[in-house]
Amino acid sequence: MSEPVIVVDDAISHATQALAGLGRLHCLPAVDITGERLAALRAALLVVRSVTRVDASLLDCARQLRFVGTATAGTDHLDIPALAARGIAVASAAGCNARAVAEWVVGALAFVEHQLPEPVRCGPVGVVGFGNVGSRLTPLLRRLGHEVLVCDPPLARRGAQAEAFVSFSELWRRCPIVSFHVPLIHEGRDATWAYVDRESPAVAGPKLLINTSRGGVIRERALDRPDVVAAILDVWDGEPALAPARLSDPRLLLASPHVAGYSLEAKLAATRMMHEAVCAQLGRAPSWTGQDALPRVLATSKDPSSLLEVNDFIDFVGDDARVRALAGLPGPARAAAFEQLRRGYQLRREFRSWRIPRERAPAPKLQAWLQTVGFELT
Known part of the structure; x- marks a missing residue:
């Protein structure tokens, strides 16, 4: 029996490691995930992000599909009735981020x-x-x-x-x-x-x-x-x-460029959920968790002598500047640049992954905030 063909959005974190052993894997940019391309590849399983609209027109072309997963919490880009009408199994990464x-x-x-x-x-x-x-x-x-x-x-x-x-x-x-x-x-x-x-x-x-x-x-x-x-x-x-x-x-x-949920932990959780859903569809036991991609201790700062600010953990300043700069671009270029901000985004770490020396946050009020939201102070 031939291996099932799996098509996955190439911007999904660690997708190759999670899915490569489960079938013939094709990692494609979202713009290339079309009904015609899926039909040509005879894709049986598809894993997408929110930028890919999986609707009746795509499904009418990709008649080999039997599973669609989205590595996102939301599913508004999936035409659920159309998928159900064709007997195609659906999975999402609800709660991942x-x-x-x-x-x-x-x-x-x-x-x-x-x-x-x-x-x-x-x-x-x-x-x-x-x-x-x-x-x-x-x-x-x-x-x-x-x-x-x-x-x-x-x-x-x-x-x-x-x-x-x-x-x-x-x-x-x-x-x-x-x-x-x-x-x-x-x-x-x-x-x-x-x-x-x-x-x-x-x-x-x-x-x-x-x-x-x-x-x-x-x-x-x-x-x-x-x-x-x-x-x-x-x-x-x-x-x-x-x-x-x-x-x-x-x-x-x-x-911000639609990245509130873009932590490494969240992305790995979404990919793990897709791995588990694909395994279930193929009748195989899950074998990938992504835990080896999570460093146990994260460096605290490029400058250990500086005092902490919220922006040390989430790049609000940079994100804000990059999004506002899109205003100077013409419409189609603006949309493409926005998507590129998302595709090329440097994933942050969640608060629980940080170990913070107390001397970098000497103010009691800041220490209390850090501990309340999940940081480990050492």
Whole structure:
């Protein structure tokens, strides 16, 4: 029996090591993963990222496919009904980057704290969505001393006891900081597309909006509400075709190229989940964990004499500058450059992987913050 043909996006971390022994592997750039190419290769198994739309037109060409996996937490780029109609198995990496995104949000808040108007600094943080990310972020914020309100209508209807959920209108009214952690759903009772526009809450006090979920959750129109005075955006409406005007908006405190979940730990977790899903599809026992790719101890700094800053662990300054620089490019070039920022991104390490000498963080307040969010102080 011939080996199954596996096609994988070549930007998926450690994909060759994880999948090479399971079939005839073809690592392709996302732009080359088309129905025609899959048909020519007679691909049976496909592993993609969120930039590849797996829809009916692709599937009509790639008739040999029997499995599609996405090394991402979200699945809005997969046409699930079309896949189900063709009997194609589907797997995702749900939860793979939850810790990374939660850490990114608390790091971003610490990074922009000095830029926030006083009314925004005071009051609860609103978390919209209590899935893999929201359920990690909420207790982390509380350990840092924030009051947190959570909105998750589907969980609230099911009577979930994990939180005292509030309505979105109440959350919007009471919270000066609102962070979105929902899947992108276009239709139905729990649609999240254009979330703020759909809910249309009454204008309330000044707001900082944070979006690390999907760009379509917060449309451009919502960012121009009179009560939105600041924004932190890792994902973008119309991505990868970012609006130049938004990049120069003075209310944009921090820009990032859709990399909040881009930690080495998260990427390896996603690839491991794809390895396990492919093995299950082929009836084989998993054999790759990726643990050998995680150094046990990470160097603390290029300059051990300097005092620590949040930017030592997440490159907010560099990411922000690189995204804003896209405004000077024409549309198609801007979209291509945005995708290249993601493909070439240097993966960070999660907070738990760092060992920090106490003398580099002498202030008790900083030491407390570091330990609360997961660093090891030595």
